[in-house]
Amino acid sequence: MTIQRPRTAIIGAGISGLTSSKMLTDYGIPFTCFESSDRVGGNWAFGNPNGHSSAYRSLHIDTSKARLSFRDFPMPESYPDFPHHTQIKSYLDDYADTFGLRANIEFGNGVEHAERLPDGGWELTTQRGERRRFDALVVANGHHWDPRTPEFPGEFAGESIHSHRYIDPRTPLDLQGKRIVVVGIGNSAVDIASELSQKSQRNTTFLSTRSGAWIVPKYAFGKPVDQLTKGNPRIPLKWQRRMARNLPILLSGSPEKYGLPRPDHHFGEAHPTVSSELLLRLGSGDLTAKPNIDHFDGYDVHFVDGSVETVDAVIYATGYNITFPFFDPGFLSAPENRLSLYKRMMRPGLDDLLFVGFAQPTPTLFPFVELQSRLVAAYLAGTYRPPSPEVMDEVTRADEVLYTGHFADRPRHTQQVDYYHYEHQLLTEELPKGAERARRDGPVLLAGRAEQAASPATA
Ligand SMILES: Cc1cc2nc3c(=O)[nH]c(=O)nc-3n(C[C@H](O)[C@H](O)[C@H](O)COP(=O)(O)OP(=O)(O)OC[C@H]3O[C@@H](n4cnc5c(N)ncnc54)[C@H](O)[C@@H]3O)c2cc1C
Numbered sequence: 001m002t003i004q005r006p007r008t009a010i011i012g013a014g015i016s017g018l019t020s021s022k023m024l025t026d027y028g029i030p031f032t033c034f035e036s037s038d039r040v041g042g043n044w045a046f047g048n049p050n051g052h053s054s055a056y057r058s059l060h061i062d063t064s065k066a067r068l069s070f071r072d073f074p075m076p077e078s079y080p081d082f083p084h085h086t087q088i089k090s091y092l093d094d095y096a097d098t099f100g101l102r103a104n105i106e107f108g109n110g111v112e113h114a115e116r117l118p119d120g121g122w123e124l125t126t127q128r129g130e131r132r133r134f135d136a137l138v139v140a141n142g143h144h145w146d147p148r149t150p151e152f153p154g155e156f157a158g159e160s161i162h163s164h165r166y167i168d169p170r171t172p173l174d175l176q177g178k179r180i181v182v183v184g185i186g187n188s189a190v191d192i193a194s195e196l197s198q199k200s201q202r203n204t205t206f207l208s209t210r211s212g213a214w215i216v217p218k219y220a221f222g223k224p225v226d227q228l229t230k231g232n233p234r235i236p237l238k239w240q241r242r243m244a245r246n247l248p249i250l251l252s253g254s255p256e257k258y259g260l261p262r263p264d265h266h267f268g269e270a271h272p273t274v275s276s277e278l279l280l281r282l283g284s285g286d287l288t289a290k291p292n293i294d295h296f297d298g299y300d301v302h303f304v305d306g307s308v309e310t311v312d313a314v315i316y317a318t319g320y321n322i323t324f325p326f327f328d329p330g331f332l333s334a335p336e337n338r339l340s341l342y343k344r345m346m347r348p349g350l351d352d353l354l355f356v357g358f359a360q361p362t363p364t365l366f367p368f369v370e371l372q373s374r375l376v377a378a379y380l381a382g383t384y385r386p387p388s389p390e391v392m393d394e395v396t397r398a399d400e401v402l403y404t405g406h407f408a409d410r411p412r413h414t415q416q417v418d419y420y421h422y423e424h425q426l427l428t429e430e431l432p433k434g435a436e437r438a439r440r441d442g443p444v445l446l447a448g449r450a451e452q453a454a455s456p457a458t459a
Contacts, residue, residue: 046089112325161315179313
């Protein structure tokens with residue numbers, strides 16, 4: 001049976017919006033992609049004029065290109081194992097050009113408000129002040145652009161910024177010959193702390209962290225580490241995690257040896273921090289590990305172990321909030337980064353709303369969003385149907401226990417997913433079962449809803 005295709009809007013043209021655009025093109029779904037910036041790439045468009053890039057000048061991706069490449073668009077052979085952000089941007093430009101995606105992207109026309117119509121369908125208010133209606137909405141606005149900064153008691157008299165604004169040791173702050181605390185233990189924190197603590201910068205640098213993370217180098221035994229640790233989806237996730245548990249200890253020794261706290265989880269249970277430089281800086285005495293900050297007093301930073309350092313600057317590499325500024329908060333928000341979604345894409349009861357890219361998959365987001373986009377396109381084309389809302393809720397709860405059940409309750413880990421497990425489950429179970437449901441019960445019909453609906457104001 002051929003069904004009428006729903007007119008679809010995509011919010012954002014980063015990797016999530018681009019892969020969605022590509023898949024919707026492949027499946028013949030009519031769509032418009034709204035992008036508030038004048039370019040594609042989102043986070044990977046260094047210096048993005050709309051403020052949606054958190055890339056710093058020295059940023060190299062920490063996933064190797066073999067793991068990073070989209071399945072239908074390999075990275076150029078000439079690229080190094082760990083491309084620079086400029087190369088990722090150029091790869092995304094090539095992707096957009098090769099598949100003719102720009103024709104459907106409206107640049108400089110972000111979505112300011114998205115209102116669900118009374119019987120389904122969407123009315124969008126855009127940056128240009130237009131009101132546009134669509135049958136379905138794909139949200140791909142990213143979750144690494146709205147900085148999260150912790151509050152510590154007291155007043156700090158020096159300068160402080162979030163890593164979102166950090167570009168290099170001279171921009172936007174002059175960070176040479178200074179005393180600096182970098183807060184956090186994720187990839188941005190360790191990259192920035194490693195850069196600022198190089199002797200050439202003449203800084204005294206501290207890395208303060210509340211919790212631990214497993215640090216893995218980019219290479220081991222002559223290969224990118226993520227090529228050694230690819231999971232086998234046929235082995236239960238619990239066993240895989242057990243088998244990989246000792247890898248960071250074998251490669252680098254225990255974190256305590258470098259002054260870092262021991263993580264509250266085993267290796268493989270959360271996104272590790274990838275750095276070949278951090279342990280070298282700590283082990284060389286260029287960088288000093290500190291526990292969490294207790295309070296500030298002028299230029300003095302008091303740590304929870306009672307030690308005190310007088311510093312000029314604090315850099316918070318403390319993560320990001322998941323934010324949907326275009327939804328009324330009462331309609332949908334993600335307090336403390338909690339966003340419960342079926343397969344991290346769908347909300348029971350909101351059958352014309354899809355999310356792409358709202359996960360923290362190990363080891364990478366790139367093929368993950370490509371896979372999610374495939375399900376989105378199959379759904380809109382009527383060849384995939386999700387289960388009943390009750391089953392969706394049940395499966396979502398079970399997935400959350402599987403992927404994040406072993407963590408302390410913290411915003412950093414709410415979106416954790418093991419990519420290889422997720423991929424295997426989607427390809428071998430969810431998509432085939434969804435196709436069977438669509439054949440048996442018929443597709444979810446979305447086309448034409450937006451035109452039929454009364455306006456939100458008059459309904
Ligand atoms: C410093 C850093 C390093 C990273 N390193 C890695 C790595 O090594 N490996 C890895 O796999 N991942 C990495 N990531 C994570 C991931 O690759 C990025 O966050 C990725 O950019 C997510 O893509 P996205 O399309 O979901 O979001 P974004 O890249 O943020 O793109 C969202 C797009 O939506 C647009 N937009 C936002 N709001 C609106 C609106 N209202 N209307 C219209 N358009 C809108 C934005 O302008 C942007 O173009 C890293 C992230 C950061 C911050």
